[in-house]
Amino acid sequence: MPIQYYIYLCLTLFSIGIIGVLTRRNAIIVFMCVELMLNAVNLLLVAFSKMHYGLAIGTPQEATAGLDAQIFVFFIMVVAAAEVSVGLAIIVMMYRNTHSVDINFLNRLKN
């Protein structure tokens, strides 16, 4: 399959994530949209990794081409997990105080 298909798919997922972050008001759903953005990037990195491996076949770089992107994906997954633990803790902390996860609440700070 051409690499373009993967790029379009990832950009679509990424855009859905961005639109979700900007329009949804539920903190958990906003958070899920952020995760969607990160996973779109993961998919894109893996696709690019295969592409660069394919380009390097028959050259001296064949053994290592594309490997760093696969490792990067693991780092993104680990960091995303750390972020989830902190983020959910913050949302729970807010829920305890306000009994709501609506981020319209945040506008209170402006005054």
Add this chain to the structure above:
Amino acid sequence: MNAIILSALLGVVMMFSGIVTKNRTAITYIAIAGLIVLLLGNVLNTYGVFVLHIDTHSMLNFEKFGLFFNSIAIAATLIYVVLSGRDIEKVGVNVAEYYALIFFVLCGVSILSSFSGLLMLFLGIEIMSIPLYILTGADKRNLKSNEASLKYFLMGAFSTGIMLMGIALIYGATGSFGLGGTVRITAATGLPMHTSFLEVAGLLLLFVSMCFKVSAAPFHFWTPDVYDGAPSVFTSFMATIVKAAGFIAFVRLFDAHTEVLGPTWKLLLAFVIIATLLIGNVTAVFQQSIKRMLAYSSIAQAGFMLFALYGGNDLAKEGILLYTVAYSLATIGIFAVLIKMKDYTFDGFNGLAQKEPVLAFTSTICLLSLAGIPLTAGFFAKYYMLASVVDAGGSLWLVIVAVFFAAISVYYYFRVIQAMYFKEGEAATNGVISQGFKTGLLIVAGLILLFGVFPSLVLNAFYF
């Protein structure tokens, strides 16, 4: 390397110290001792003494610039903890954890000052940011702190997503996570390789996400709310060390990349700088709360720090180091005074000069430095920034705009001085101000004046 290893280890030590002792003062002393060890470790690193010899496979690049910035950041944290340690103890019950998080932030800072690939940039930014989300929400029962924390977290995670997309696109175009900088040659023709659309798009996304992190306009909107909502002690930390680290990463990242973007890059950057200066300075004029005013003023200072990116020469690198010193000292000083006040509005400072002359005097020095008045460190910091742009040539109009906005900033800084010295009122402080705290403030003010007269003290240390 020493700074990264030691700060991570000391963070763990701090966490365990919370189990061993419940004495808050003791924990603060452990943190101060840890920071001194960290500072020594980093200075030794500059002279080639290592804790461990580790092959980083050229993912980290320890050059003088980054190591010296580490020293500045750690020394600023040391001053911050010495001055405001008592107030960190008052934020909540988990004092040891706050210090542990501060050490983890320093670990991220030392990665950001030495990364040589996009993977380490990403890790450094995340290691620096995630503890900050927690510190922002440290005041658990306070709704404002909760909201600030959630807002900071969502914005931070969002900008991380954008940054990762940028990195992925750059990887797709170039096939490596390196910082670039060399013009790639096509094997077949021997001509410079055509810069692909993917790479330019990736760089722009990276630029946007870094603007988010350093709160440059038009991506600054989270800053006032977060700085205002977070516990004041941690705002002080966020606005100084963390912000400066963001700028070091920004400068290191785009040092090598600007050629790919061509002349449009300077235009884009000029737009961001002017928007940042305009929004930061003009909005700060209308604030009633000094804490919020300082948040906007930190946006305005970010505009000045962006000049280092615009200049992009050696003078700019010296300038950003000097700016970090001047800005950190002044902001830590003024926040240390602010935390002691009961009322954060301008009226709350009325008549402080009669009641606490030392506090009023030192905060005056800090405010003068922030405004960039000669004989304070802030003057030479701003001077170096503008000189680097003049040196790079061709953008004199931008310097004139910057000086104009610096003049506006004098208005809102002097409003505080006016309130302290020329207005009648009962400035109420939280409890009695200890003698040690006053001495610490006087030392900070003394340092600001010293670097204002001899800025070469900082720069010589850089080249020594």
